[in-house]
Amino acid sequence: MTPSRKQAVRRTAVLRREAVVTTVPVAVAALLAAAGPAAAGTTGSSGAGDPYFPLAGNGGYHVAHYDLTLGYDPRTGHLDGRAVLTARATQRLTRFDLDLDGLKVTAVTVDRIPAQYRREGQELVVTPRAALPAGREFRVAVTYNGTPEPVTDPDGSDDGWIPTSDGAFVAGEPQGAMTWFPANGHPVDKSSYDFTITVPDGTTAVANGLYLGRRTADGRTTFRWRQPEPMAAYLATATVGKFQVQQYTTADGLKVYNAVDPREASAAAPVLKKLPSVLAWETKLFGPYPFRAAGAIVDHAPKVGYALETQTRPLYDKAPDLGILVHESAHQWFGDSVSLTRWKDIWLNEGFATYAEWLYSEQHGGDSAQETFDDLYARPSGDRLWAYPPGDPGNGKNIFGAPVYDRGAMALHELRTAVGDRVFFRILRAWATGHRHGHGTTERFAALAQKESGKNLTGLFHTWLFAQGKPGKPEAPTAS
Ligand code: ARG
Numbered sequence: 292m293t294p295s296r297k298q299a300v301r302r303t304a305v306l307r308r309e310a311v312v313t314t315v316p317v318a319v320a321a322l323l324a325a326a327g328p329a330a331a332g333t334t335g336s337s338g339a340g341d342p343y344f345p346l347a348g349n350g351g352y353h354v355a356h357y358d359l360t361l362g363y364d365p366r367t368g369h370l371d372g373r374a375v376l377t378a379r380a381t382q383r384l385t386r387f388d389l390d391l392d393g394l395k396v397t398a399v400t401v402d403r404i405p406a407q408y409r410r411e412g413q414e415l416v417v418t419p420r421a422a423l424p425a426g427r428e429f430r431v432a433v434t435y436n437g438t439p440e441p442v443t444d445p446d447g448s449d450d451g452w453i454p455t456s457d458g459a460f461v462a463g464e465p466q467g468a469m470t471w472f473p474a475n476g477h478p479v480d481k482s483s484y485d486f487t488i489t490v491p492d493g494t495t496a497v498a499n500g501l502y503l504g505r506r507t508a509d510g511r512t513t514f515r516w517r518q519p520e521p522m523a524a525y526l527a528t529a530t531v532g533k534f535q536v537q538q539y540t541t542a543d544g545l546k547v548y549n550a551v552d553p554r555e556a557s558a559a560a561p562v563l564k565k566l567p568s569v570l571a572w573e574t575k576l577f578g579p580y581p582f583r584a585a586g587a588i589v590d591h592a593p594k595v596g597y598a599l600e601t602q603t604r605p606l607y608d609k610a611p612d613l614g615i616l617v618h619e620s621a622h623q624w625f626g627d628s629v630s631l632t633r634w635k636d637i638w639l640n641e642g643f644a645t646y647a648e649w650l651y652s653e654q655h656g657g658d659s660a661q662e663t664f665d666d667l668y669a670r671p672s673g674d675r676l677w678a679y680p681p682g683d684p685g686n687g688k689n690i691f692g693a694p695v696y697d698r699g700a701m702a703l704h705e706l707r708t709a710v711g712d713r714v715f716f717r718i719l720r721a722w723a724t725g726h727r728h729g730h731g732t733t734e735r736f737a738a739l740a741q742k743e744s745g746k747n748l749t750g751l752f753h754t755w756l757f758a759q760g761k762p763g764k765p766e767a768p769t770a771s
């Protein structure tokens with residue numbers, strides 16, 4: 292079954308500040324060091340500088356790897372955690388922050404030496420015994436425990452560690468990673484991950500990337516997972532529940548691991564069967580699939596109300612329809628591999644994933660993208676679709692609204708209409724390939740589209756991404 296137009300327009304609600312790898316020149320580092328701990332700029336900032344989520348992420352370091360060891364008991368809701376972060380200081384640091392919301396911290400070490408720490412709202416403020424010079428690689432270990440709870444987002448939805456009847460639905464967009472591990476919780480910082488998760492026997496713990504195996508002892512089972520490619524913290528999961536598991540390798544060599552709640556199994560089966568063909572179709576359109584692993588987690592979490600493109604293995608709150616499977620799969624390229632630099636650019640994730648649904652329908656006997664566009668365009672100027680422009684949603688409350696998903700996809704459709712199919716698909720591919728495992732911004736996307744097409748697209752992007760209200764009838768762009 293192909294997604295109907297209704298499904299295609301269904302979603303009513305649902306900084307790489309250049310990856311901060313700046314190495315401070317030795318002379319400057321020496322100067323800063325000489326200035327001593329009182330000098331300005333030796334404490335890492337409490338946020339990554341994103342106006343939508345000012346405390347998300349932290350300044351002063353980059354995390355290369357997270358090693359997370361978790362134990363969860365669904366009966367009590369208790370989580371035991373130990374996180375070892377391998378990081379690099381991007382400036383001299385006498386002190387730095389991690390994001391952690393709730394939970395009790397019992398020990399923090401930096402390079403195995405006990406460090407001072409204090410809690411300040413969602414910040415875990417760490418003061419290592421000795422200052423870390425700029426460029427230094429260091430290891431922070433945090434031991435913690437407690438009853439994790441989701442965070443309520445500005446739009447009223449919950450994300451983070453969300454307990455379910457048989458475990459937990461763990462989805463962190465935009466800010467929930469901090470509810471279950473100490474994180475540099477902004478997509479500007481991407482890292483590899485190892486997960487070791489222990490749950491009661493008979494329960495399964497599913498994370499991102501490659502399944503490394505499990506071991507059972509004393510009534511508890513430990514699952515090991517590895518995400519080798521860089522991942523933003525919000526895309527990490529450690530979803531726990533009673534799941535039916537299916538594993539196979541695709542013709543393209545992808546390791547697929549599906550975990551399905553038995554209550555959703557019969558509804559999910561026909562859709563999950565299409566995962567390899569959907570990924571192959573998207574690979575043809577967007578370029579090579581960015582990861583070694585794939586799959587799905589289909590939970591039964593009626594209170595959640597959304598799915599998330601958790602890296603390599605999207606997480607569904609119920610059996611997905613084909614449109615949503617296509618959407619979350621497209622995010623593997625747009626959002627997961629090519630990450631946001633700031634939340635304001637969220638249409639680069641949601642507009643693209645929504646447009647993938649339109650394309651899938653068009654190429655599988657459903658409505659054409661033009662029909663879907665026309666259907667939306669017919670909505671009156673007072674409709675909430677036109678409430679704000681997708682390129683500037685204004686605040687964190689608006690990032691998952693219809694203008695971002697649907698008008699974002701409309702912007703892409705207008706681009707396609709202006710430059711023609713050949714150039715349009717070349718742009719999509721160049722975007723995914725050129726920023727693979729990196730970051731993008733709206734400005735960079737516009738510049739790429741302009742360069743690939745040789746057309747002046749300033750007016751088009753202004754109209755569809757930044758202008759308030761319903762755009763007037765599209766005009767043909769001029770050659771630049
Ligand atoms: N990125 C997800 C999707 O479009 C939606 C996440 C919504 N998150 C939230 N906290 N409401 O599939």
Ligand code: ZN
Nearest residue numbers: 618640641644
């Ligand atoms: Zn999405």
